[in-house]
Amino acid sequence: MQYKNLGRSGLKVSQLSYGAWVSFGNQLDVKEAKALLQCCRDHGVNFFDNAEVYANGRAEEIMGQAIRELGWKRSDLVVSTKIFWGGPGPNDKGLSRKHIVEGTKASLKRLDMDYIDVIYCHRPDISTPIEETVRAMNYVIDQGWAFYWGTSEWSAQQITEAWGIAERLDLMGPVVEQPEYNLLSRHKVESEYLPLYQNYGLGLTTWSPLASGVLTGKYSKGTIPPDSRFALENYKNLASRSLVDDVLKKVNGLKPIADELGVPLPQLAIAWCAANPNVSSVITGATKESQIQENMKAIDVIPLLTPAVMEKIEAVVQSKPKRPDSFR
Template identity: 95%
Template structure:
């Protein structure tokens, strides 16, 4: 496993990381999570990603309990979570100072940790001034609840504004952005964000390298394996949007390349993302140990 700096920071993250989205709390319990997380560590993974919204907070509870029971040394791993969707109340979501502070404290309680290494603004909040969000994220860092902060699916303009505010107020700016990035979704990473890498040293922790499994080649028109993500009730709409003729044609076009290289489609797709020099870590998901071993 190779380790890269998270953007221009001194934090080292494994080039491949593990994310709890979909799996923890929906497909896996604590016992299964423990074996999967240990398999990740055995493969050199040190970076584990979560969010307050994943399985309505249950994903954080499972990850925290699993790490505690595994007896890992906290300084050996990098843990991140994301704040935006924390509940149904008017102040339980968004990036107000109130929700950032309360949401962070609630996430730490679920994780049973004193701090996370990285905390993200899970989406932009057009109803909250960016200055309020920047100040609140710096408060979280000053309290020692997180070491770094970042964004997820923000526009280049919004990230630039956040950095302008941080520099004007002598505060810490967002060191990392977490966008979707794969062979089928490239514009933000390869075009829109280009000025951010040189101007602010923003790194990327990208998600969905397999386009929710589409780039594994396991899906075809009308064929959804029963143990796959698209078989879950909550993801049937995503399946109908993803498994269209144009997309499946592109995936089929990649199969000869993978065959020529002698690697599975999934390995080709993940390696392609990791090869981008602006990507600090590719966040992967898995439900089986065999999938983790494939990604070593």
């Protein structure tokens, strides 16, 4: 496993990480979670991602209990969570000072930890001034409840505004953004955020490297394996939007490239994300140890992605965003 700095910060995160979204609390309980987390650690993973909204808080409880029972040293781990959707009440969601402070304390209680390493604003909140959010995130850090803060699915403009406020007030700006990034979804990472890497040293912990499983190649038109994510009731809509002819054609076009390299398609897709120098860590998901073992082999695929191979991949997916003229 390689470890990269989280953006310009001094924090080192494993190039591949593990996220609790969908799996913990919905598909897995503590016993299975322990086995998966241990498998990740055996492969050198030190970064584990969560959110207050995952399984309505149960995902944090499961991760916290599993880590406690495994007896791991807390300083060996980088644990993150995300604040935005904390409950049904009017002040249980969003990025107000009230919800950030109360949500962070509630997350720490569920995780049974004194602090989290990285706390994210899970989405932008257009009903709260960004200055209030920046101040509240710095308060959380000043209390020692978190060490760094970041954003998830914010626009470049919103991140820039947050940094402008932080610099004006001599506070810490968001060191990391957590966007979706894969061979089919590239605009933010490769175009919109370009100025932010240089200007603010923004790091990325990207999610959905396999596009919710589409890039595994296991789906075909009208065929959804019963144990897959798209078989879950909550994901049926996503399945109907994702499994379209154009996308499936691209996936089929990638298979020969993976075969030529002698690697499974999912490893190629994950390695492609990790090969982007602006990506600090690629968050992977898995419900079985065998999936983790396979995913982690993507580390060995990164060196195989020569410029010639990358060109072949591009010729198939044809998804590279056009760069704005001013950023050239």
